[in-house]
Amino acid sequence: MSTEILNKILDKPTFKEKDRILIGKAFAVAQEAHKNQKRSSGEPYITHPLSVAYFLSELGLDSTTVAACLLHDTLEDTSLTHADLEKEFGKEITFLVDGVTKLSKIEYSDPSTSSGQASKKNHTDHLNSLKKMIFAMAEDIRVILIKLADRYHNMETLKFLNKTDQKRIALETMEIYAPIAARLGMGRLKGQLEDLAFPYVYPAEYSEMMKKAKNKYKDVLGYIDKTKPLIKRQLTDANIPVLDMHSRTKHLYSLYQKITRKDKDLDKIYDLVAMRIIVPDIKSCYEALGVIHKYYKPLPGLIKDYIALPKPNGYQSLHTTIFCEK
Numbered sequence: 001m002s003t004e005i006l007n008k009i010l011d012k013p014t015f016k017e018k019d020r021i022l023i024g025k026a027f028a029v030a031q032e033a034h035k036n037q038k039r040s041s042g043e044p045y046i047t048h049p050l051s052v053a054y055f056l057s058e059l060g061l062d063s064t065t066v067a068a069c070l071l072h073d074t075l076e077d078t079s080l081t082h083a084d085l086e087k088e089f090g091k092e093i094t095f096l097v098d099g100v101t102k103l104s105k106i107e108y109s110d111p112s113t114s115s116g117q118a119s120k121k122n123h124t125d126h127l128n129s130l131k132k133m134i135f136a137m138a139e140d141i142r143v144i145l146i147k148l149a150d151r152y153h154n155m156e157t158l159k160f161l162n163k164t165d166q167k168r169i170a171l172e173t174m175e176i177y178a179p180i181a182a183r184l185g186m187g188r189l190k191g192q193l194e195d196l197a198f199p200y201v202y203p204a205e206y207s208e209m210m211k212k213a214k215n216k217y218k219d220v221l222g223y224i225d226k227t228k229p230l231i232k233r234q235l236t237d238a239n240i241p242v243l244d245m246h247s248r249t250k251h252l253y254s255l256y257q258k259i260t261r262k263d264k265d266l267d268k269i270y271d272l273v274a275m276r277i278i279v280p281d282i283k284s285c286y287e288a289l290g291v292i293h294k295y296y297k298p299l300p301g302l303i304k305d306y307i308a309l310p311k312p313n314g315y316q317s318l319h320t321t322i323f324c325e326k
C-alpha cells in the first residue's frame with residue numbers, strides 16, 4: 001500500500017527528476033526512522049507521513065514541502081536529530097520539519113476538562129492567542145499547511161484512539177485548525193475537518209443531523225444534476241464561456257450550525273446544495289448572474305456580491321438563491 005501512494009506522488013507531472021530523487025530519499029529516510037513504530041490503527045507508522053505528503057502533493061505543493069511532510073514526525077518521534085536532517089536534506093527542509101515539531105508543543109486546553117470554571121470569554125481569549133501563536137511560530141505558511149494536512153489524517157484515523165484523546169483532539173480541530181483553514185481560504189478542508197470532528201464533539205446532535213439530512217441531500221443532488229445542463233445551455237446561448245460547473249453540498253456541521261444559529265428548520269435552508277459556475281473573468285460573472293436572473297426569479301435579500309465586497313479571507317464570488325425549475 002505504501003509504495004502505491006508513493007508512486008502516485010512521484011507520478012505528478014509537475015515533478016522533475018530531481019524532485020523525484022528528493023522525495024524518494026525523504027521517503028526512504030522516514031521509513032527507516034519509523035521502522036519499528038506503528039500507528040494506533042496497527043498500520044506501519046510510515047502510512048501517516050505518506051498520507052500527509054500525498055494530501056499536499058494533491059494541492060500542488062513543491063517537492064521541498066512534500067519531502068518535509070514525509071519527515072515531519074522524525075524529529076519528535078525518532079532518533080533522528082536536527083543535525084542529521086540538515087546534513088541529509090539541507091536547511092530549508094530541516095526548518096520546515098522543525099517548525100511542525102514546534103507547533104505540536106503548543107498546548108490547547110479543553111474547556112470541559114480544564115481545572116476551575118473557565119469562563120466562555122477566557123476560552124475565546126485562549127483560542128485567539130493560540131491561533132496567533134501558531135501563525136507567529138510557524139514563520140512560513142508551508143509549516144501551517146503541513147500541520148493542517150497532518151491534522152486531517154489524524155482526524156481520519158481518530159477512531160483508533162481512546163475516548164479522552166478523541167474528544168480533546170476533535171475539539172481542538174474544530175476550535176483551532178478548522179478556523180485556520182478557513183482563514184487561509186481553504187474552505188473545503190475547513191468543512192472536512194469540522195465534519196470529521198462533529199461526531200466526537202457533539203455525538204447526539206451529529207446522529208440527529210444525519211437522520212434528518214441524509215435523504216434531503218440525495219433529493220437535492222438529484223435535482224441539481226437535472227438542472228445543470230439547462231443552465232449551461234442558457235449561459236452558452238448568451239455567449240458566456242463556462243469553464244466549469246459543479247455542485248457542492250453543504251457540510252453537515254455547517255448545516256447544523258446554521259440551523260442552530262438561525263433557529264431554522266431544514267426546509268428553510270436554501271443552500272443545502274449549491275451549483276458553482278466558473279467563468280473566465282469578473283465581467284462574465286455579472287453577465288452570468290444576469291442571465292440566470294432573466295430565467296429564474298431570485299429570492300429577495302439573498303443576492304450577495306462578494307466580488308465588490310470580498311470575505312475577510314479574500315474569497316470572491318457572486319451568490320444568488322433562485323426559484324429554479326419546478
Ligand code: MN
Binds near residue numbers: 048072073150
Ligand atoms: Mn504527524
